[in-house]
Amino acid sequence: MSLLKSLTDMVLNSGGQKAGLASMVMQNPKLMEGVMGLLSKDSPVGGVQGLLANFQNAGMGDAVQSWLGDGANKAVAGADIEQALGGDVVQQLAAKANMAPSEATDVLSQALPAMIDKLSPQGEAQDMDFGSLQSMLGGFLKGKL
Secondary structure: OOHHHHHHHHHHHOOOOOOOHHHHHHHOHHHHHHHHHHHEOOOOOOHHHHHHHHHHHOOOHHHHHHHHOOOOOOOOOHHHHHHHHOHHHHHHHHHHHOOOHHHHHHHHHHHHHHHHHHOOOOOOOOOEOHHHHHHHHHHHHOOOO
């Protein structure tokens, strides 16, 4: 089963009651598929740990800590996403999703904090293979908030 179909099925099977990340997946499935690829431990940015390190190195350590903690997730702007990921990565994600890079970073500025939050239930992000990542995010999309 393709990742896109799997994500779509998870959202549809949740009864359409989920907003936020589920809505982003439905509206931008190719972008979310690309993001899941980035979060995978085999990604060019080094998986979840590498992604978080990129944000910390870009001066967004407070935001990262909020995503890992139990409280509200601190927002980041689209420009922050580009700074942390790099223009090449943003360009690739945007091209995959058939979006302008600025549109992609705007969506990612909302999706990444939510995804990292759900991937770190005890406050620690772990690098996962693509299948484990898909399964964990699938649980979130099925309503395990």
